[in-house]
Amino acid sequence: MSPGLTAPRGTADVLPEQAAIRLRVEQTARELLEAAGYGRIETPAFEATEVFTRGVGAATDIVEKEMYSFDDGGGRSLTLRPEGTAPVCRAYVEHGMHKLPAPVKLYYLESFFRAERPQAGRYRQFWQVGAEALGSEDPALDAELIVLLHQLLTRLGASDLHLRLSSLGTPAARSEYRDELIDYLRANSDRLSETVRDRIERNPLRAFDADDPSTGAVMEQAPRLLDRLPANDLEHFAEVRRLLDSAGVAYEIDTTLVRGLDYYTRTVFEFTSDELAAGQSTVGAGGRYDGLVELLGGPPTPGAGWAAGVERIILASPAEAEPPPAPDLYVAHDGSRPAAFNLALDARAAGLRAQLELAGRSLKGQFKHAERLNARFVAVVDDETVTLRDRSAGSERVVAHGDVVAAVKQALEA
RNA sequence: GUGGGCGUAGCUCAGCUGGUAGAGCUCCGGGUUGUGGUCCCGGCGGUCGCGGGUUCGAAUCCCGUCGCUCACCCCA
Numbered sequence: 023m024s025p026g027l028t029a030p031r032g033t034a035d036v037l038p039e040q041a042a043i044r045l046r047v048e049q050t051a052r053e054l055l056e057a058a059g060y061g062r063i064e065t066p067a068f069e070a071t072e073v074f075t076r077g078v079g080a081a082t083d084i085v086e087k088e089m090y091s092f093d094d095g096g097g098r099s100l101t102l103r104p105e106g107t108a109p110v111c112r113a114y115v116e117h118g119m120h121k122l123p124a125p126v127k128l129y130y131l132e133s134f135f136r137a138e139r140p141q142a143g144r145y146r147q148f149w150q151v152g153a154e155a156l157g158s159e160d161p162a163l164d165a166e167l168i169v170l171l172h173q174l175l176t177r178l179g180a181s182d183l184h185l186r187l188s189s190l191g192t193p194a195a196r197s198e199y200r201d202e203l204i205d206y207l208r209a210n211s212d213r214l215s216e217t218v219r220d221r222i223e224r225n226p227l228r229a230f231d232a233d234d235p236s237t238g239a240v241m242e243q244a245p246r247l248l249d250r251l252p253a254n255d256l257e258h259f260a261e262v263r264r265l266l267d268s269a270g271v272a273y274e275i276d277t278t279l280v281r282g283l284d285y286y287t288r289t290v291f292e293f294t295s296d297e298l299a300a301g302q303s304t305v306g307a308g309g310r311y312d313g314l315v316e317l318l319g320g321p322p323t324p325g326a327g328w329a330a331g332v333e334r335i336i337l338a339s340p341a342e343a344e345p346p347p348a349p350d351l352y353v354a355h356d357g358s359r360p361a362a363f364n365l366a367l368d369a370r371a372a373g374l375r376a377q378l379e380l381a382g383r384s385l386k387g388q389f390k391h392a393e394r395l396n397a398r399f400v401a402v403v404d405d406e407t408v409t410l411r412d413r414s415a416g417s418e419r420v421v422a423h424g425d426v427v428a429a430v431k432q433a434l435e436a
Numbered sequence: 437g438u439g440g441g442c443g444u445a446g447c448u449c450a451g452c453u454g455g456u457a458g459a460g461c462u463c464c465g466g467g468u469u470g471u472g473g474u475c476c477c478g479g480c481g482g483u484c485g486c487g488g489g490u491u492c493g494a495a496u497c498c499c500g501u502c503g504c505u506c507a508c509c510c511c512a
Contacts, residue, residue: 028503083510087437105512134512139437141506150512225510283511292512304512331512354471384465389472402471413472 032138032146042344044149047332048131050177051151058170060129060153065109067133071099077108077318079284088136102135106152106329107285107311108318114156115320124157125325131332142299143334151335152308154327156315161258164289164310164326165265171306171328172271175293179339180305182296185272188279189259189288191251193313199250200226210240230278246277255288262289285311289326295338305338306330345396350374351430352397354388355404362403365426372427374434399430 029035036044052062071091078084090102103109110128113119119126131151140146153170155163168185175183190196203226211219215234222229230241251259266273279290290309298305308328315323351369353376355362362378369376377395379388385402392400392413402409408426411418412433421429 031503088510136511138510139508140504141508144511148512152512221509228510299506301507301509302511306512329512334512356471381464385471386466387464391472393472400472409471411471416470418471 030146032140034145038346042346043336044332047151047178047335051129051131051174054170054174054177055129055153058127058166060127060155063110063113063128063130064132065103065106065113065130067135068100068102069109069112071101073108073112073318074101074104077111077285077314078105082283084136084283088138090135090137103132104134104136105283106130106132106134106150107154107283107314107327110152110154110327111156111311111315111318111320111325114323115315115318120157120315120321120323122157125155125160125163126157127153127155129153141301143302143331143337145333149332150329151332152327152329154325156325157323159258159310159312159324161261161289162265164262165269167308167326167328168262168266168273168291169269169271171293171308171330174330175295175305175335175338178335180293180295180297180335181338181340183305183338184274184294184296185291186276186279186294187263187266187273187289187291188276189248189251189255189262190280190286190290190309191247191255192287193284195251195255196247199245199247202245202250203227203229206244207240213237213240227278227280248275248277258288285314285317287312291328293330295334297338298334302334304331305334347375348396348398349377350397350434351376351399351401351426352388352392352395353378354385354392354400354402355379356385356402358403358405361405361423362401365401365403365408365423369427369430372431374427374430398434401426401430 056062071089074089075085080086084104089104091099092101094100110130114126114128129152131149133147133149135147137146138144151174153167155167168187172183172185191199204222207214207218207222207226207229211222213236214222214229215232215237218229218232218234218237229237230244232238232241248256248259263273273291279292286309288310290307292307293305294303295305296303306328307330308326310324310326312324313322315321315325351366351374353362353366353369366376366378377397379391381391383391389400398412398414400411400413402411403423407420408423409418410421410426410429
């Protein structure tokens with residue numbers, strides 16, 4: 023590796039072979055989401071920092087330590103987007119989309135930036151495909167979103183998927199529950215493991231995941247958020263589950279499921295894959311965020327959505343790189359460059375995949391290259407005629423310059 | 437931010453009891469060949485991550501540093 027310039031930590035070049043795999047993810051997402059009425063939205067790569075401090079939550083890890091923020095030179099703080107939901111909601115408000123028939127269904131396929139230590143499946147610049155639907159609190163919207171994500175992951179071949187599902191209620195209910203849980207943990211802190219004890223205030227819900235047996239015993243008796251939700255939230259959640267049941271999407275209720283962003287309300291869900299490393303097995307996740315639009319200065323507007331990591335989808339899928347499409351025609355020459363040049367252009371104009379010798383190879387080298395590319399036909403051009411070889415048939419014949427394209431097309435259609 | 441592993445040609449690596457760098461693959465050329473695929477020959481390509489130390493001499497030992505990677509935290 024040369025000691026000079028390399029891609030910054032946590033970023034990666036996507037070379038053609040990988041790009042082909044990503045293209046498949048993008049095409050599948052696009053077909054699936056557009057068929058469900060989602061329209062593509064692209065927002066700027068950076069936003070006013072406030073979009074995230076207000077939208078995502080000032081006390082979240084993302085805002086506290088993972089944002090790439092910079093001064094724009096005029097005293098304003100801008101931030102490379104670390105996630106997609108807040109910017110989409112900002113755009114929704116800015117363009118008065120609440121006047122549009124609800125729900126407004128949007129999807130995006132963009133890169134995001136977080137200043138974390140990279141590891142398998144986690145990068146500083148990463149791509150997410152996401153869907154957001156604004157203006158409706160119908161549980162069918164939640165269910166449809168979950169089904170869409172499930173279909174996307176399944177179609178792309180993500181293996182060993184698990185759907186975890188829960189409901190968080192309103193922010194007020196959640197915050198009340200959180201206080202209750204903290205009190206409970208404090209009261210039993212002598213039986214908790216050190217790591218759990220250390221993060222009682224920071225992230226009490228993580229206590230449910232602890233491996234330590236003593237902690238586990240404490241947590242079995244701990245209050246559960248689902249038991250604290252008001253009736254209308256429980257009914258909403260029940261309806262989401264009914265729809266998922268009828269759609270045949272398997273899930274597991276996980277009362278300890280919390281998303282790392284403040285804006286979630288009611289339904290939250292997460293797809294994990296056993297294919298991924300333990301620490302970051304989440305392939306896609308999302309939920310409802312009924313207060314977010316208002317938080318960003320818009321009218322009270324319910325909403326729900328999800329995002330899935332493109333790199334993680336690929337890691338979770340037994341993705342095999344497909345070879346690039348083979349040329350129909352490879353134009354070789356031994357000095358008749360203008361004739362060869364024009365033949366390649368004519369062939370492309372006629373709709374053929376055609377490549378031309380561009381590296382000054384010997385004639386033998388050109389044949390080797392045509393072999394490597396797996397070109398169906400090789401045309402050896404000289405000033406008078408063209409020798410056209412059909413590699414699949416092993417035959418060749420001499421034709422006039424002007425007849426090559428027609429001959430190739432005719433053979434391909436046969 | 438914390439901890440482990442690793443850093444020799446474009447790629448995969450050997451060289452690890454110190455003596456100024458090798459192989460395979462790839463790529464290019466030549467020969468053979470049905471103007472290609474096999475086989476043979478040759479060639480291009482390396483500040484041994486970087487800096488310092490020990491030594492007559494270090495890719496090889498010691499220290500530092502940077503980078504990559506995996507994990508923790510947390511997340512897509």
